[in-house]
Amino acid sequence: MRRPTDNGFTERRNAAAEAKRELLAKFASSPKSADPAMQERLAARDAVTQARELRRAEREALKAAQNRRILADAAAEEKAEAESRQAEIADQVSRAAAAEAARKAERDRRYAARKARQA
Helix, strand or coil: CCCCCCCCHHHHHHHHHHHHHHHHHHHHHCCCCCCHHHHHHHHHHHHHHHHHHHHHHHHHHHHHHHHHHHHHHHHHHHHHHHHHHHHHHHHHHHHHHHHHHHHHHHHHHHHHHHHHHHC
């Protein structure tokens, strides 16, 4: 036999309906968008969002500036290395030219000495 306090279908249906009414009452009593307190909270939320976006933009600008500076430093360093290589190559060429001139001068001196002995 069923007891009257048993949680039957009718009681469950009534409990669900009561929960739905409480939820609707809670929603109905919530502040509306035209409420000054709600407007104030929304404005504060917008201010926080704008401040957050401003900070993010500042961080990105700082990162971009650092990247540009790093790239400029790298370019200057690369240019200095290229100039160093060019100077080294020029130095090697001038030493090779001087050595070749010295060999030619020595050869000419020997040739002139040989001609002088023959005459």
